[in-house]
Amino acid sequence: MCRVLSVKPSSYYDWLSRDISCQQVHRNQCELLVKAAHSETHERYGVERLHATLTEQGYDISLYMVRSIKEEHGIKCRRHRRFKVTTYSNHKKLVYDNVLNQHFDMQRPNQAWVSDITYIWTNEGWLYLAGVKDLYTKELVGYAINKRMTADLVCKALNMAIRNKRPSKGLIVHSDRGSQYCSHAYHKIIKQHQFTGSMSAKGNCFDNAPIESFWGTLKNELVYHQDYKTRFAAINDIIRYIELYYNQTRIQKGLGYKSPRQMWFDYYRQAA
Numbered sequence: 001m002c003r004v005l006s007v008k009p010s011s012y013y014d015w016l017s018r019d020i021s022c023q024q025v026h027r028n029q030c031e032l033l034v035k036a037a038h039s040e041t042h043e044r045y046g047v048e049r050l051h052a053t054l055t056e057q058g059y060d061i062s063l064y065m066v067r068s069i070k071e072e073h074g075i076k077c078r079r080h081r082r083f084k085v086t087t088y089s090n091h092k093k094l095v096y097d098n099v100l101n102q103h104f105d106m107q108r109p110n111q112a113w114v115s116d117i118t119y120i121w122t123n124e125g126w127l128y129l130a131g132v133k134d135l136y137t138k139e140l141v142g143y144a145i146n147k148r149m150t151a152d153l154v155c156k157a158l159n160m161a162i163r164n165k166r167p168s169k170g171l172i173v174h175s176d177r178g179s180q181y182c183s184h185a186y187h188k189i190i191k192q193h194q195f196t197g198s199m200s201a202k203g204n205c206f207d208n209a210p211i212e213s214f215w216g217t218l219k220n221e222l223v224y225h226q227d228y229k230t231r232f233a234a235i236n237d238i239i240r241y242i243e244l245y246y247n248q249t250r251i252q253k254g255l256g257y258k259s260p261r262q263m264w265f266d267y268y269r270q271a272a
Helices: 009-017 022-040 047-056 063-073 151-165 184-192 205-221 231-246 260-271
Strands: 112-122 125-134 140-146 172-175 196-199
Touching: 022 047, 022 063, 047 063, 112 151, 112 205, 112 231, 125 151, 125 205, 125 231, 140 151, 140 231, 151 184, 172 205, 184 196, 205 231
Parallel strands: 112 172, 172 196
Antiparallel strands: 112 125, 125 140
16 A cells, blocks of 8 residues: 655755756766766766876866766766787797887886787778887887788888987887797897887786777777778778877876877976
8 A cells, every 4th residue: 555645745846946056966967967978078088097087187076976977877987898919920030139128117108119910800801010119108109000910010100200209319129029020120220319219028928018909999999899991991080090099199197187299398498
């Protein structure tokens, strides 16, 4: 049996006429902000980076509020998938010592770069992406994309990084022991610019963890959510992601919720 509550008509109409509380108004506004920011960041940001984005824009919203709104409305980041690394190191070519030795914290840009190759599937076949990442700014300073995984691919990526950043001699350039990185052409570039070559220990992917982390981010946030019909479509999408999103605007917790480009500008602004 339902229980009937005794409420005076005057009390009921007084309740209907009340304005929504300031607390509820703030909550409603925060819900709109979180949903909009989630969409604008392409569903890629977790609670902390989403909160940092909103507070950076001047909005009064707590970390707890962002978390509770995401949970209440089922707002989730794009699902992550595992990725595997394939490196052919069973060769007798020249190998550098592991100079970097997992020392990934740098004090300035162009102090140490890490490099690697990953792969992307399209309906036309595999596409290979070589990248070079700065350990201080976390920026992808150079890259090259091709349907063949050759020594020329990694050389083009390194040359692009050199043209973009003009590093001085002594820069540490780290990679795994893949045959492309042990090629004569690649070693010639390092020697020509008086860089310091460095290579991971055999079979140790943790020695090159920062660039592996970037591959995971690229695939989890972009590649795994696409069905590329052509290599051309994939190349355009990847370049757009790197140049317009990852390097320019994607904030990172490890950078104090700054983007790689912000880190670069802030360093040289302070140096000046």
